[in-house]
Amino acid sequence: MADTVDQDATHSNDTLLGADELILNMGPQHPSTHGVLRVKLKLDGERVRGAECVIGYLHRGVEKIAENRTYQQFAPYVDRMDYVAAISNGLGYCEAVEKLLNVEAPIRAKVIRTILTELQRIASHLVWLGTHALDIGALTPLFYCFREREEILKIFEKYCGARLTTHAFRIGGLQYEAYDDFEKDVERFCKDFERRIQEYVDLLTGNSIWIGRTRNVGVLNAADCIALGATGPILRAAGVKWDLRKAQPYAAYDRYQFEIPTGTNGDTYDRYMVRMEEMRQSRLICLQAIENIPEGPIFGKVGKVIKPAPGEIYHSIEAPKGILGYYVVSDGTVQPYRVRIRPPSFINLQALDKMIRGHLVADVVAVIGTLDIVLGEVDR
């Protein structure tokens, strides 16, 4: 595993390796890298002096594909970036193209989108929690988290037939009406989930091993977050009360009450607390939304041929992992001239080096977990 002679591992602006420094290669095939991430760690004994990420193993040229597909044809591809939060990807893309077309989805579609997206946020956070805890040594939460996530995936499956890469939304609204017991299913899940969250809290929040492994580990303060572009729960855990759903509401978020949880230290424990609270808030949003889903059409005034007028748009949403943005340029044809995806995982991962300097090798695993990256989105 250790690879002491890998000279190219030194960043070009770094000085030559000191005699007592060691390069340790982690990944790309390592269970705790959450995919195919390779990290070259520069070590001084057990202490990490620097980390260089080697990424791109899952690069599929998503942005190039976009230029060679029609707007609709490209929609399913976005599900395959952050594949544990496919619905969020789809929401961002559909809304971006809708803005480019200057149309809006009907309110009923927006509300159903909001419910599904919030369920997706919970599902995404459950994957994060389960694997993050597993990485640190707590085996049980994984099973609990996947048990609840299964209920969400069942709702997705009932809604659109797919569980993971759902392609649930269409440009202009929805293809499918909510099924008959949709509200009931969501309500049942949400009612149950309150108790379930308490189970995770009982397992972890006061657990001294958990606290020992996460408190003051991977600290990133607010100024560094903003400088490095780290957003989402990472930014909020550093004390910045900012959420795109509030700052620039999209979908139907302006209709619902919810809180933006924040932390104080910006460490791994705070990020844990923030994401736990986000799940509770998402649950509340879902409960508010199912109370009154407006009647009406679910598809806006969008033709079968999507041909936006020449121009460009940038639209971003608060995905479970941070700001997910789409910059779309139209040349007036049926295919986008350029689609740029601002992937939260990619940009958040850049903070890894700063977050683990001075920590132990074992903490690297905790910090990769707390960044909540999905390599499908990092590499695109």
Add this chain to the structure above:
Amino acid sequence: MADESKPSQEPESTQAEPKGASPAPAPKSAPTPAAPPAPKPGAPSPKAPAPLQIPLDNDLVRRYRARFGAAILDALEDRKQHYLVVDSAQLPEIARYSREDEKFDLLEDYTAVDWPRRDKRFDLIAILYSFPNNIRLRLKIPIAANEHPSSLVDIWPTSDWLEREIFDMFGIEFAGHPGLKRILLPDGWQGHPLQKDYDILQQDTAWVRENLGIDSGQ
């Protein structure tokens, strides 16, 4: 400066061609860059809509113009979103001013668009967000193919990886970047895939053969 502002207008008129040349299934095989902009596929639509890009003149733009004068080549609004077209020579100063004086503290995204027929082949697109003011602004920086724009790593550290990705995908080299190398593609790869003349089925065959031991990755 009148002709300097042209690049910003041109996209709308030239951008139709690369795709119009070969629609749907056939991949856009390297469009002959010299071809005249003959057919206008955008035209067939019955009612030609009014241009969505309208000149922008608000306090923010006036402050930028007062400070940088001719380096602000254009200021436009497109679908309620604002952008400035700025001269690449003054990019670091404009970027620093944006962050420090106008409080655009987050470089939300940094990317490029290729316009192979234009004099200045690429547009760099910097999407700025201001936490204090909750507004976004796009900077559009036209650059020539052989130009080396200044790196923004000193101003927004997040542009480190973003500039590496632009280099990887478009071949644009940033002057002063601390470690400019490929990020998504392998180091030895030849070609920059998001350039418009890079076909979707194209690959670095030699690299694939040597490193993967197969004839084609397709």
